[in-house]
Amino acid sequence: MSMAALLAVSLGDPSGIAPEVIAESWLRREEQALAPFFVVGGAQVLRAAAASRGIDLPVVSIASPGDAAQMFATALPVLGDEDCAPSFGAPTVEGAKLTLHSLTRATELALSGEVGAVVTGPIAKSKLAEVGFTQPGQTEFLADASGLSHDAAVMMLAGPSLRTVPLTVHEALAAVPGLVTRSLIESKARIVARALARDFGLPSPRIAITGLNPHAGEDGRMGTEDRDVIVPAIAALLAEGLAVTGPHPADALFAAHARSGYDVALCMYHDQALIPIKTLDFDQGVNVTLGLPIVRTSPDHGTAFAIAGKGVASAGAMIAAIRMAGECARRRAA
Structure with a gap:
């Protein structure tokens, strides 16, 4: 088997739902035609999570x-002996150490070409910070x-109904207008276009580009960023030959009839991008990192400690990730 067809999955926080939805994904591997x-x-x-x-x-x-390839049909392959005691719903330092090891090793394998892609389980950042995650x-x-610089790695949320990219991610809303620049819009649009191709x-x-202000500013009546920053960025991208439109008022862009007119929406801030994808495709949403030399996906949900080990978490997003x-790795290899 070509290594492009093999995927490495990082465990995520072992106290969250990742281990059980990974186990469920393996169980449904044939039904879902998973790589x-x-x-x-x-x-x-993983055994304890599956038992739950x-x-x-x-x-x-x-x-x-x-x-892994020859074992996958009959058992879930696990690389390495690193482990910790199951502690569902209660994250531990030992679990954080396992999380970081799993993420680091899976990433190394993708960068070295030993696997075609990495799928990352959700993490608890506060616990990881205690073990050196910065x-x-x-x-x-x-x-x-x-x-790469952090700006070169672009987050895209993808589901059956919609793809969105937040221009700014984990930023306070008050800071967003100052962060929305022509150069950032243009650079992220280029990365998105290359990755989707x-x-x-x-x-x-x-690529549909949203406005920042209500009604995309109404030519400066409700804020000038749309007119003075976003419109010139769109003009520059059009001049390069990219298929971009906007700025679109975000309150209408995600209606069913509007979604057929674009392949991805480039949004100005976190919630503008994540609210529609989580509303439409919560159980099948995938977080994809664009612009990397490797393929990386992740389920678009968190650790869900409150339901971990209770057997009720949906595996839909992990299966989709x-x-x-697998699909992206095959296209990239071809």
Whole structure:
């Protein structure tokens, strides 16, 4: 098997729902036509998480990624002996150490070409900070590991109904107007266009760019950023040949009839991008990092400690993340 067809899954926080939805994903591997994958560490946690859902999960230890393909049909392959005691709903320092090891090793394998993509489980950043994790999130971690600036790694949320990209991510709303610049809009639009062509098979993706203010500012009556910053950025991108439109009033852009007119919406701030995707595709939303030298996806939900180990968490987003990682890896390899 080509390594492009093999996926590495990082465990995420072992006290959250990631281990159980990974186990559920393996159980439904044939039904969902998932590419072969293995998990880095956490065999004991995965067994306990599977048991909480009534799954008798066969787990097999592997010494190298190449061993995973032949094992995948009959057992969930787990790379390495790193593990911790199950502690569902109550994150621990030991669990954070396992999380960081799993993320680091999975990323290394993708960067070295030993796997075609990495799928990351949700993490608890506060606990990770106690064991040396210094980045705001996994997207920035992957950018650092790839030798890129944080701005070069672009978060896209993708579901069956919609794709969105937040221009600014974890920023206070009061700071957003000062961060919305022509250069940032133009650079992120270029990254999005290249990634959708390379990894999603869209040679000329249609990018709808939202306004910042209500009604996209109404020509300066409700704020000048749309007129003075976003409109010139769109003009520059059009001059480069990109299929961009806008600025669109965000209150109407995500209606069903509007979504057919674009392939991705480039939004000005976090909630402008995440509210519509989580409303429309909460159980199938995938976080994709664009602009990296590797393929990385993740379910678009958090650790969900409150329901961990109770057998009620939906595996839909994890299944979607694994499926999308496999599809993108195949396109990139081709």
